[in-house]
Amino acid sequence: MSRQGRPVDPACPVKLFFYLTGVKKSARKALNLANRMKTNHKIIFSNSKKMDDVPSESVDLMVTSPPYPMIEMWDEMFAQQSSSVKKALEKGDGPNAFELMHQVLDPVWNEVFRVLKYGGFACINIGDATRTINGNFALYPNHIRILKCALELGFSALPCILWRKQTNAPNKFMGSGMLPAGAYVTLEHEYILILRKGPKREFKKEGDKKTRRESAIFWEERNSWFSDVWFDVKGTPQALNDKDSRLRSAAYPFEVVYRLINMYSAKGDMVLDPFLGTGTTTAAAIASGRNSIGYEIDPSLENIIDRIKDVIVDSSRQLIRKRLAKHMEFVVDRLKTKGGFKYENAYYGFPVMTAQEKELIFNDPVNITQPDAGMFEVDYSDKPQREYCQDWSDELQEHKLDNVSQNLHHTATGKNSAQMELF
Numbered sequence: 001m002s003r004q005g006r007p008v009d010p011a012c013p014v015k016l017f018f019y020l021t022g023v024k025k026s027a028r029k030a031l032n033l034a035n036r037m038k039t040n041h042k043i044i045f046s047n048s049k050k051m052d053d054v055p056s057e058s059v060d061l062m063v064t065s066p067p068y069p070m071i072e073m074w075d076e077m078f079a080q081q082s083s084s085v086k087k088a089l090e091k092g093d094g095p096n097a098f099e100l101m102h103q104v105l106d107p108v109w110n111e112v113f114r115v116l117k118y119g120g121f122a123c124i125n126i127g128d129a130t131r132t133i134n135g136n137f138a139l140y141p142n143h144i145r146i147l148k149c150a151l152e153l154g155f156s157a158l159p160c161i162l163w164r165k166q167t168n169a170p171n172k173f174m175g176s177g178m179l180p181a182g183a184y185v186t187l188e189h190e191y192i193l194i195l196r197k198g199p200k201r202e203f204k205k206e207g208d209k210k211t212r213r214e215s216a217i218f219w220e221e222r223n224s225w226f227s228d229v230w231f232d233v234k235g236t237p238q239a240l241n242d243k244d245s246r247l248r249s250a251a252y253p254f255e256v257v258y259r260l261i262n263m264y265s266a267k268g269d270m271v272l273d274p275f276l277g278t279g280t281t282t283a284a285a286i287a288s289g290r291n292s293i294g295y296e297i298d299p300s301l302e303n304i305i306d307r308i309k310d311v312i313v314d315s316s317r318q319l320i321r322k323r324l325a326k327h328m329e330f331v332v333d334r335l336k337t338k339g340g341f342k343y344e345n346a347y348y349g350f351p352v353m354t355a356q357e358k359e360l361i362f363n364d365p366v367n368i369t370q371p372d373a374g375m376f377e378v379d380y381s382d383k384p385q386r387e388y389c390q391d392w393s394d395e396l397q398e399h400k401l402d403n404v405s406q407n408l409h410h411t412a413t414g415k416n417s418a419q420m421e422l423f
Contacts, residue, residue: 001037002163004056006250006336009413022154023413025077035291035378036354036379036382037267037268037363037379037380037382038377038378038379038380038382039268039286039289039290039291039292039377039378039380040291040373040375040377040378041282041283041286041291041292041293041294041375041376041378042292042293042294042374043276043279043293043294043296043305043374043375044293044294044295044296044374045198045296045297045299045302045374046295046297047295047297047299048108048111048274048275048295048297049079049108049111049130050107050111050113050318051111051272051274051295053293054111054115054272054293055115056114056115057115057116057117057118058115058253058270059115059117059120059270059271059272059322060116060117060121060265060266060269060270061120061121061122061123061260061261061262061264061265061269061270061271061272061290062112062116062120062121062122062123062271062272062274063122063123063124063125063257063260063261063272063273064123064124064125064153064272064273064274064276064281065103065124065125065126065252065273065275065277066105066108066124066126066274066275067275068095068107068126068127068129068142068146069098069101069102069129069140069142069145070097070098070129070131070140070142070164071127071129071131072131074101075089077297078100078101078104081104081381082100082101082103082104083313084100085097085100085101085104088278089099090294091131092133092134093133094131094133094134094136094138095208098140098145099145101178101189102142102145102149103147103150105146108274108275109146109149109150109153111274112272112274113150113153113154113197115196115272117201118197118198118199118201119196119197119198119199119200119201119202120196120197120198121194121195121196121264121265122150122155122193122194122195122196122197123192123193123194123195123260123264124150124191124192124193124195125191125192125252125256125257126139126142126143126146126190126191126192127142127143127187127189127190127191128141128142128143128191129188130174130184130187131420137174137175137184139187143160143191143193143314146362147193148216150193150195153183154197154270155195155196155197156195156196156197156198157194157195158194158195158196159194159228160168160191160192160193160194160228161191161192161194161229161230161235161335162190162191162192162228162229162230163189163190163192163256164188164189164229164230164231164233165189165190172186172188173186174186180350181401182254188202188322190258192260194264199280203258203266207260210359211266211267212266213356213358213359213360214267214359214360214361215262215265215266215267215289215360216264216356216357216359216360217360218263218323218327218330218352218353218357218360219352219353219357220327220330221323223264223350225259225262226263228263230256232255233253233255234253240290245375248355252280253275254280254284254312257271257280257284258284258287258288259279261281261284261285261288261290262288265288265290267288267289267290267314267320267363268289268290268291269290270291270292271285271290271291271292271293271302271403272292272293272294272295273293273294273295274291274294274295275295275296276294276295276296276305277296277301278301278304278305279294279301279304280310281294281306282305282308282376283315283350284296284307284311285321286308286312286316286365286368286376286378287315287316287319287365288367289314289363289380293381299365302373306370308376309368309369309370309376312365312367312368313365313367313368316364316365317364317365320362320364320385320390321385321387323362324362324385324388327350328350328388328404329346331350331351331396331404332396332401332404335351335396335401336401341359343357344358345358345359345360346359347355347360347365347384347389348361348384348385348388348389348390348392349362349390349391349392350384350388351387351392351396361384362384362385362387363380363381363382364380365378365379365380365381366379366380366381368381392405
């Protein structure tokens with residue numbers, strides 16, 4: 001019981017700690033503010049082939065989706081940085097144009113290798129391109145060319161991910177249709193190259209180990225996210241009709257970068273995107289409790305990126321509750337079909353599959369400020385989400401299972417935010 005006669009919730013260890021140690025309310029508030037997690041986010045409008053603002057070995061994770069060589073919408077961008085690209089295209093020399101475009105990207109990968117810490121990851125979302133030049137239809141394998149450059153720089157290649165952008169459009173089939181020897185298979189997937197600089201990252205300090213445990217993902221998320229093919233992520237191809245459509249597109253889906261950040265970094269880590277675009281990586285880093293730096297060569301995107309501050313707090317809170325609700329759906333389904341669990345999460349009190357999930361906790365963003373142009377500062381709560389913080393032993397009795405997911409559904413639903421529509 002609390003000093004006011006109210007029971008102290010044992011599933012919320014923060015409250016229990018304050019009760020047991022007798023910390024006064026005023027001191028408690030000051031302690032909460034001092035220990036509250038903060039992240040910083042910087043956007044730099046410059047060419048990322050020289051990232052002078054980023055010290056060597058200061059970045060934990062690089063995640064990006066660069067312009068795709070040999071996709072027509074990017075021809076002008078590549079030609080502006082290399083006049084040889086335009087000449088090769090005018091001559092109809094597709095293979096040479098392909099190589100010259102990648103030579104524009106190569107210095108960026110060199111900089112990425114420099115700024116990454118040893119043990120840090122680079123995740124590159126890239127699609128291959130198909131194009132007809134001088135009547136010759138061919139595939140231009142962007143993922144192979146980037147991987148070749150990465151290996152020459154010293155990266156270690158790890159198993160990659162394919163994410164399937166399946167479409168029912170009638171024009172997705174290429175070539176002569178039903179006639180043999182003249183049709184081409186569809187191109188409905190993109191690659192996520194997973195690279196590591198140096199040996200496996202180690203967490204040696206006790207504080208780092210604790211942060212790693214609190215950054216865990218659910219067992220069932222692991223089973224989906226660490227599969228080599230993603231069927232459940234929707235996206236829009238980069239070949240769009242106009243610039244305005246590109247700004248509103250999901251060519252680089254929020255879900256892709258959000259997953260990668262949670263898979264390959266811990267809370268408080270530094271995430272870099274050298275091709276920031278509309279700011280998807282910045283938004284996903286904020287939602288995940290990571291710091292970020294983004295480079296973008298096109299200053300006209302600044303207003304789009306600035307809109308993040310208006311909607312990301314509510315969007316992140318909604319996203320967290322969707323993950324929690326989805327976990328409880330998993331719990332209910334498993335209790336119905338396969339039996340019980342061995343472990344319990346220390347913060348929420350709900351069942352989890354493994355000991356590695358016992359200290360998993362989500363931090364809600366509570367405030368975002370913009371101290372200067374191209375900068376965001378974010379404050380986070382250090383407490384678990386109240387509606388999921390309870391003694392679940394009674395709720396998860398067999399005769400009540402059907403009500404659990406339904407009762408929590410309202411906490412994770414609502415209108416799609418502007419942020420999620422933007423990304």
